[in-house]
Amino acid sequence: MLDPLILLALMGVGLLAGFVDAIAGGGGMLTVPALLSAGLPPVAALATNKMQSVVGTAMAVLTYWRRGFVDFRNLVPAVALTFAGSFLGALTVSQLDTGLLDIAVPVALIAIALYFLFAPKLSDADKAARLPFGPFVPILGFAIGFYDGVFGPGTGSFFTIGFVLLFGLGLTRATGNTKALNFISNLAALAIFIPQGHVVWPVVLVMAIGQIVGGYIGARTGIRYGARVIRPLVVVVSIAMAIKLLFFP
DSSP states (O other), X not given: OOOHHHHHHHHHHHHHHHHHHHHTOOTHHHHHHHHHHTTOOHXXXXXXXXXXXXXXXXXXXXXXXXXXXXXXXXXXXXXXXXXXXXXXXXXXGGGSOOTTHHHHHHHHHHHHHHHHHHOTTOSSSOOOOSSOHHHHHHHHHHHHHHHHHHTOTTHHHHHHHHHHHTTOXXXXXXXXHHHHHHHHHHHHXXXXXXXXXOOOHHHHHHXXXXXXXXXXXXXXXXXXXXXXXXXXXXXXXXXXXXXHHHHOO
């Protein structure tokens, strides 16, 4: 049984991670090291992290949806294929060589950060889509869902850049849709982790409390300030993830 002070600290980490995740993703950079520092084995830390982050993401999705930034009717096919892609990725990860991703993913994250930093027209207003939403968002969901099942870091950033660049969504709508599909891809991983008994439920319980508060505050902040807060936070989180993957794997 973990010390109550450690559990309280993990609750605080969950709150901060939920806030960051609701706006730009990347909360796992905070929670996974915290769980490992608390003494959880690596697999248990990853499984517990997925479970507690799902709670915060669910709160963020609910908040974005209630304010009209997520239309689930248009996302149903993407939800199904995102789940399928992530589940398939998690099942096949042990048979794939992910060495190339160690370099490719940080480079892609830096490119995303540079785009969000220097693109002059990023705002909350929708733009003309380069691809039709209906047939191509499910393909995006499957591809990034598969990547999330195999590797994971930067999934939120990849979803967001896809919604902005390919489908013309404003940043706040892109973030809301990103949270919805990210939630589904995490559920697919949990469909494997939970039956295997890797989730440490007492830790999930306390961190979930922090995630609910952080996810709600983060989503409300993203909705209120829109591109003014989402844009710089995506830049910071993407660069931070790239540095961590390159120099602190």
